[in-house]
Amino acid sequence: MRLRTLPALAALTAAATLCGTAAPAQAATGFGPLPPQNPATAPNGTATMHGDSASSDTTPYPGPGRGPVAWTRTALASACPTVVIGSDARPIALCTTIFGRTPTVHLLDPGTGADLASLALPKGSLFGGVYAYLDSANALVVVDGNDNLLRIGHHQSADGSWSLTVDQSTPLAGAVPAGDSIVGLSPGWDGRVWFATAGGVIGTVDTGTGTVRTISTGEGIGNSISTVPGHTAVATDHALYLLSEGPDGGPVVDWRAPYDRGPGRKPGQLSWGTGATPSFFGPGDGTEYVTITDNAAPHENLLVYRVASGPAPVCSTPVLTAYQESGTEDAVIATGSSVFVTNTYGYPYPALPAGAPASTPASAGFDGGLTRVDLDADGTTCHTVWNSTVKSAALPRLSLADGLIYTVAVSGPTGLVGSDTFAAYSYAALDPATGRQVASTPIGLGLLYNPLQMTGTTAPDGTLYQGTETGVLRITRR
Template sequence: MLSAIRHRVLAPTHAAACALLLACVWAGPASAAPPVTGPLAANPFLGPLGTATMHGDAGSSDVTPLAGPAPGSGVTVYPLGAACPTLLEGSDGLVVGLCTAIAGQTPTVFLFDSGAPGPVGGALASLSLTKGSLLGGVYAYLDNEDRLVVVDGGRRLLRVAHGRGDDGVWRLTATVQADLSGAIPQGDNVTGLVPDWSGNVWFATGHGVVGFVGRDGGIGTVALPSGELVANSISSAPNGGVAVASTHALYELRARAGDPEILWRSAYDRGSARKPGQLSWGTGSTPTYFGPVRGDEYLAIVDNADDLVRLIVARSGTGEQVCSLPVPVGGSENSPIGIGASIFVASTYGYPYPTVPEGAGPAVPASAPFRGGLSRVDLTADGCVPVWDSEVRSAAVPRLSLADAGIHTMRRVGPDATTPLDGFDYVVLDPATGAVRTSIPLPGTLAEDPLQMAALITRGGALWQGTITGVVRIG
């Protein structure tokens, strides 16, 4: 076990110290891992649970109540000429994708039939939005009327509806809910978006403005300290909390008298530089709410410490740190999976992103092998306890299904020093042991690169995975 972990330690100059530390804190898999179970909180202002946000729900659990594809399922590739990080399914069974066109990097909304391919590249309709930053217009959600809620590059809060006309043609129509140009400075863009349990639409910008649009149309904002950026999405919980992770600290806020109020701030170790395989200098986590009773007792992120990154778990409402545990994943750009008392962390260290956002800063080192890794940690009365560590090279944001008790992801196939000839497999892992129990190869190579994007599991039992050039459908 230790030899498998030791070869993934990131900083060669600290290899001996890291290996010694791992020997102390990472004792290997538990003899009998407890079952993975727990509640998921359904936000009344979101679409169906598990399919309405990039991370499944308002708490960003990356857990779904739906079952994934059956073993031996077929694979369909939809070439769209766009990378598709956000794929969502509404109550009508249609899939809405928010993608970024390769030509011009224009945010584009696509509409799909979840059960069958459409007439052109799988899409029934498409709609281009105003371009912003690389991460602007990436995070969006479906509301309880199956409308895509997104902020475009013009700093307008949009609700994009879909419908079929008398001519039988599907169309996407955008309606402006609020103009945020007075609240968001020119040159800044929204990177995170989520509703709270009162119906306020919360947003966070790349340059650290956090705010919400109330149901009455009022807009309230608060600025994070100078120099703190927000490079990931945000999360909300039934307790009224909204979690934001900046490049320096984890925050929890709430709405109070028409304005955001910061309940607490907890700084974390952001390391000395951005790591290869990450898009910002700081945590790569969208904060994850989880817990065994309501599903929002705790918050989890992964820090960016130089040697071994740490899983940090804080108590929601107070920010009290529950644990800070080194995990052998190198670095992570992905949100942890959180359900009940279990957390799963995937490594993206060394993943070959073709570009990074402006202002992300240089990676140190400039590049590294992508060795992957996925770890399970359980929260007990004694704190955080490591359960297992898998060597799977996850190339996507993993998704845990409560219905089929599997962790669904895409695995990069090839040497640690990645090449354009690498292939990809759809795999399902056993959350009790980390063992791979299903593997289906994808056709082609680089065109099917999932680029660490999140998958969607639909109510029909299919898995939709965004890729660098479109969408892959399994099932």
């Protein structure tokens, strides 16, 4: 995904243990495997906005399930696109305040969702303060508005109170052109951190030595980036890039795959180009393929590439064709041989990035819907399995443990005014085999519950944390 315009958007908005649960989960659900556990992050499923550094949008943990659920809301007066959870089970939310558009880190109580501590960061661009990840020591890694790469730790004092502190800061400003800003962030397997800027610069940084090395694509970037062993994927507004590290640790382009960026920015998207962060997946080790959506009109295409042999796609198929037009601002769910694409065409974001072109057409209604596409057994073709009419207002996530897709669905008026006033939001679970909605519980009306196409994160205990336009929902089994 990419969420970054969050409201008034505020602007925008132990690894072994996981391995132990992943195998039975795959056997039980028919999906998987999980991507390889990145040694630089917290456990898969809760380490990044998209669950893992491969951006699979899967989790090894069961969610709240098909039965009755209870929910509470933590009001933060902020859009909260990222909720991550470390090995200590403590949720950390990266939010952007509605007033002032200030990126702010919140430490939440895992038992109640209460805000235990917060730390405001220097603000930068609209896309800043969105993407972050938890490292293997449960520190939040994020870039602030001054282009400093920060590691933010949470610490408990003798009296039981908590605080958030900047425990490491590495300056990147010298590598970022004036007026540019960092929008994507993901760790490599060797300890270096990869980053990408809105202006198309891709770089690596060694936080131990401070060494930064970059290349420039000359193309805009509005999504995050993804990493697996030996490979990094970055989607610009013109092409998908697969990169690796050169002998000096700097970025090297292995291949570049141009895609159809369409006639303009579609309504329900934040920029002109793909709305998807690249996702690695595959039935073997979870890294054989990488996928994005393009921006073709009237219907976008799912594009799947074999990592070892790109740049020609092994699969290119239109998705969400039940509607007159389609497009997405979300990353896909990608696992095993299956990819799930969410339709955000016409979704009403309350703010757009500076310089975003007018949409083509100027406006459209939001129909929602999801499509599942499977790679065929030969790995060189693909086919649509189902189309669902569920109107997902959040970026869904697939549990490999219980075999359900979790999201927040919306009904009622979903225009810009309606989505923040009269639209009704509900907890929803879908069967990934059929696309059928198998659970629904009303949550509430209007902006307090609007998830703005942000993704939820499931904790090891089954609690679902869902960012909204004004805070974080905590959804549990009743």
